[in-house]
Every structure is written in structure tokens, then in C-alpha cells.
Amino acid sequence: MKPTQFEYDRPDSVEAALELLEEHFDAELLAGNQSLGIIMANRFASPERLVDINRLDELAFVDIRADEVEIGAMTRHRTLERHDDLREVLELLPEAAEQIAGPAVRNRGTMGGSIAEADPAGNYPTALSALGGELHVVSVDGERTIPVDDYFIGYMFTDLEENELIASVSFPREPFPVERSGSAFVELKRGAQTWPTVSAAAAVTVDDPASDDPLVETARLAVGNAGGIPLRVDDTLEALEGEPLTDGALETVAEAVRDDADPADEMHADREYKIEMAGEYAVRSLRKSYDRACAGRN
Numbered sequence: 001m002k003p004t005q006f007e008y009d010r011p012d013s014v015e016a017a018l019e020l021l022e023e024h025f026d027a028e029l030l031a032g033n034q035s036l037g038i039i040m041a042n043r044f045a046s047p048e049r050l051v052d053i054n055r056l057d058e059l060a061f062v063d064i065r066a067d068e069v070e071i072g073a074m075t076r077h078r079t080l081e082r083h084d085d086l087r088e089v090l091e092l093l094p095e096a097a098e099q100i101a102g103p104a105v106r107n108r109g110t111m112g113g114s115i116a117e118a119d120p121a122g123n124y125p126t127a128l129s130a131l132g133g134e135l136h137v138v139s140v141d142g143e144r145t146i147p148v149d150d151y152f153i154g155y156m157f158t159d160l161e162e163n164e165l166i167a168s169v170s171f172p173r174e175p176f177p178v179e180r181s182g183s184a185f186v187e188l189k190r191g192a193q194t195w196p197t198v199s200a201a202a203a204v205t206v207d208d209p210a211s212d213d214p215l216v217e218t219a220r221l222a223v224g225n226a227g228g229i230p231l232r233v234d235d236t237l238e239a240l241e242g243e244p245l246t247d248g249a250l251e252t253v254a255e256a257v258r259d260d261a262d263p264a265d266e267m268h269a270d271r272e273y274k275i276e277m278a279g280e281y282a283v284r285s286l287r288k289s290y291d292r293a294c295a296g297r298n
């Protein structure tokens with residue numbers, strides 16, 4: 001099938017893109033086109049106008065500041081995957097990026113497109129939920145900041161308005177001191193070009209990596225594709241604090257994840273299997289993060 005006919009604009013400024021979104025109710029932004037084109041070709045969506053934002057270079061950046069990291073919406077997966085400075089601050093996002101499909105998708109796909117799409121299996125929604133990130137969005141009415149916790153509302157349903165553009169996302173650095181934090185993104189998938197069956201993103205900070213038995217100071221976790229939005233079990237994670245990360249503690253987390261998981265059946269993975277794997281990958285991500293924190297590797 002081919003998409004239905006549409007108008008096409010390629011503005012040179014964010015302001016011009018926002019004007020077009022405001023003017024044309026049925027306009028859709030076009031970023032890396034690694035999802036939209038497929039959706040349109042299958043006629044699951046037939047926007048009357050595409051607003052191509054690939055000329056908006058000001059939206060492609062990675063800004064590592066003392067207190068937070070900010071990433072522009074047009075930053076490609078490939079850029080994040082290869083960003084050594086970001087990897088040194090926190091491994092999680094580059095590790096999430098490098099596991100997205102193959103090079104062709106990663107060369108074009110963007111942070112903003114992935115967050116806007118809000119697929120529950122998407123790597124960045126899961127990673128940003130674990131990091132406690134924020135979205136910075138703009139429209140002709142001005143700017144606003146949306147905490148990730150308020151952004152994902154339901155299955156591919158978000159707090160983003162029709163006339164809004166995601167300009168960037170950010171996450172705080174303070175909870176993740178480089179010398180004693182570790183993070184990891186792990187996923188189960190059938191092949192390189194497929195979306196994950198389940199995934200998990202975690203970040204753990206320990207009190208003293210040099211001690212014989214480092215204690216967990218903070219632990220963060222989000223599980224992907226275990227429901228309509230990234231799954232969090234924050235209350236259970238609090239119980240890990242001040243303790244070493246034992247197998248018993250990890251099993252408690254796995255149980256909480258399995259209890260709260262509400263995934264949809266898929267052709268290659270039924271609901272029960274996904275629930276079981278959600279618990280397993282939650283454990284793997286926390287263990288890997290803890291081991292990295294103890295090794296002084298973020």
C-alpha cells in the first residue's frame with residue numbers, strides 16, 4: 001500500500017514549524033521517518049500535511065552540564081550510541097540507543113520521534129522513566145516542561161498536545177554520581193531488527209564501591225513493554241536502600257514487577273511469558289547496574 005496524498009513543508013526554524021502545526025490541525029511532524037512512513041504506508045494514519053523538521057539543526061545536540069544532561073529531540077540514535085562523553089556520565093542511554101534495530105534505523109531515528117511515539121516497547125521511554133527525566137516542549141503558546149512520570153498516560157497516549165513539538169529531554173545528574181553509580185539497559189528480543197519483547201532500564205548508586213559489601217543507596221528501574229506505559233515499582237525499590245543487593249532482594253523486585261505487569265499478548269510472546277520475562281529482565285538490569293556501580297563503572 002502507499003500513503004494517501006499529503007502536503008509537505010520543510011521549515012527552516014522551530015518558529016515556522018510551530019506556526020504550521022498551529023495552522024494545520026491535521027499536520028504531523030516528520031523526524032527520522034522510521035515509524036511514521038510505515039504507519040502512513042499501512043494507512044494507520046493519513047495526515048494531510050507533513051512538517052519535516054530535519055533542517056532544524058538547533059534541535060540536534062547533547063549538552064552535558066554539571067547538574068543535568070539535555071538531549072535535543074533531533075538527536076539520532078546513532079549519535080547517542082557513539083557519544084563517549086555521555087557514556088562516561090551514565091551508560092544507560094547510549095546502551096539503550098545501540099540496541100535499537102540496525103544501523104539504518106539508528107542513523108535516522110531520533111530521540112524526539114521515539115518519545116512522541118511512546119511505544120511501550122520503545123527503548124527511550126523506558127530509559128527516561130528510569131532516569132526520572134523531563135520533556136521540554138514548545139508551541140506557539142510558549143514552552144512547558146513535562147516530567148516523564150506525567151507524560152506517558154496510556155498505550156501510545158501521552159500528555160503532548162497536537163500543536164506541540166518536543167524540543168528536548170533532560171535528566172538530572174545528582175542521583176547518579178559517576179564514581180559510585182552504575183546503569184544498564186537490557187532487553188529480550190527475537191532478532192536485531194525487531195522491537196524488544198520486554199526490556200528493563202536501571203540505575204543503581206552504592207554507598208562505597210571500595211567496601212567488601214557495597215550497600216545500595218538508591219535504585220531506579222523501569223520495565224518496557226510490560227504494560228501500556230513503562231512499568232515502575234518504586235515502593236519495592238525503596239526497600240533495597242541501605243542493603244546489599246542480594247538474590248532475595250532481587251526476587252522481591254521481580255515479584256513486584258510480575259504482580260504489576262499487564263502486557264498484551266503478541267504473536268511471538270504470550271502474556272504469561274512476557275510477565276515472567278519482565279521480572280527476569282528487571283533483575284538482570286539491576287544486577288548489572290549494581291555490578292557496574294561496585295566496579296566504579298557507571
Ligand SMILES: Cc1cc2nc3c(=O)[nH]c(=O)nc-3n(C[C@H](O)[C@H](O)[C@H](O)COP(=O)(O)OP(=O)(O)OC[C@H]3O[C@@H](n4cnc5c(N)ncnc54)[C@H](O)[C@@H]3O)c2cc1C
Nearest residue numbers: 029031032033034035036101109110112113116122123166
Ligand atoms: C525495523 C525497525 C525496528 C525498530 N526497533 C526499535 C527498537 O527496538 N526500539 C525502539 O525504541 N525503537 C525501534 N524502532 C523505532 C525507531 O526507534 C524510530 O526511530 C522511532 O520510534 C521514531 O523516531 P523517528 O525519528 O523515526 O520519528 P518519525 O517516524 O519521524 O515520527 C514518529 C512520530 O513522532 C512524531 N514526532 C517526531 N518528532 C517529534 C517531535 N520532536 N515532537 C513531537 N512529535 C514528534 C511524528 O509526528 C510521528 O507521529 C524501530 C523501527 C524500525 C523501522
